[in-house]
Amino acid sequence: MSTTIPLTLSFTQHNQTLPALVYTPTKLDASMKRKSTAAAPNSKKRKLALADGKVLAAMRLRIFELEDQLAASGQDQDQRPAKRARTTVNTETTSAPDAGTSAAAGSSSGNAKEDEKKRKMQVKKILDRLKKDCKAADLKFQGTPKTVKFDEVFEQAEFQSLFGGKGTLIQPTPQNKPTSTVTIMHFNQSQLVEFFGNGLSALKGNSWTRGGGPRFAKSVKLEQCELIVNSLDVNYSKNGMKCTLKFEVEDKDGMGGCYGPSGLSRGIWAMY
Structure with a gap:
């Protein structure tokens, strides 16, 4: 005959912030360990007795706590690389205009020289034609x-x-x-x-x-x-x-x- 031991837990609704719980060994844990050790030679699986669903509620509560801890840990890990990425992007963005400005200035200077060279050739062409016709x-x-x-x-x-x-x-x-x-x-x-x-x-x-x-x-x-x-x-x-x-x-x-x-x-x- 299974023995039911009252388990008192504070239960909060899902999706709400839960306080951290400190695990304290209980008589139920000791009893479960003893019975599990004794049952090992006989290779029988231990079946938990659920009294009014309190054990299931405790497990569900613990799962919610673990999920919240994992989510908080994941956010901390995501935030640190994000800050480094933003710094890198800002550095590239800051240096990019300087390179673009230099390239644009060089291109503009090159185009101006090319246009002036072409203009001189056209003026010479007109002048040569005038000399010939005269x-x-x-x-x-x-x-x-x-x-x-x-x-x-x-x-x-x-x-x-x-x-x-x-x-x-x-x-x-x-x-x-x-x-x-x-x-x-x-x-x-x-x-x-x-x-x-x-x-x-x-x-x-x-x-x-x-x-x-x-x-x-x-x-x-x-x-x-x-x-x-x-x-x-x-x-x-x-x-x-x-x-x-x-x-x-x-x-x-x-x-x-x-x-x-x-x-x-x-x-x-x-x-x-």
Whole structure:
């Protein structure tokens, strides 16, 4: 016959904070040990007698306590690595902008140098074309300004890089066709020097005498002459990417302009 020993425990509801319990050996424990030892030779399993469910309630209470202890221990372990992780992330976040800023600055500097190099090449291309056309056989400098006109093709970004902020903008402006897709600019002599530098100083052409006159003489090629550029008009179409450059060029010394070789031989120059 099993003996029932009263067990007094304080029971709290589930999901509530439980006070820590101190285990104290009882007569029931001693009795269970003795009976378990005695039953060992006979290989019989010990069956617990449940008196009004008190033992089961005690076990259930103990399980709740262990679960709470494990949960608290797990939170402590999770919090320590989390703090280290945040420190690591903050360090990386702090150092990342410095690296990004340095990379951006280097990239910006590299792009600026590349753009300037490209612009100089485009300016040289225009200047070379102007020099070539000024020496053309059909271009006769006879004491009056001549027009040298040719076209280039530029994307809008290239045109802005080349001509943006240069010369005098005629169109579009707030007062003159502000929504126009055609850009018109004008360069005077000082603005041309700023744009081309010393490149215009080596510009040369051929001076000729004038044909006709009293003797209806033919024009004669005289000699090579130095040229000056008075102005430049730029007309750029955004849609067609066509840029028309029109230079006004003349003989620097004005040596051409006489009527035929007879006038030249007598030293008579008909300039007008």
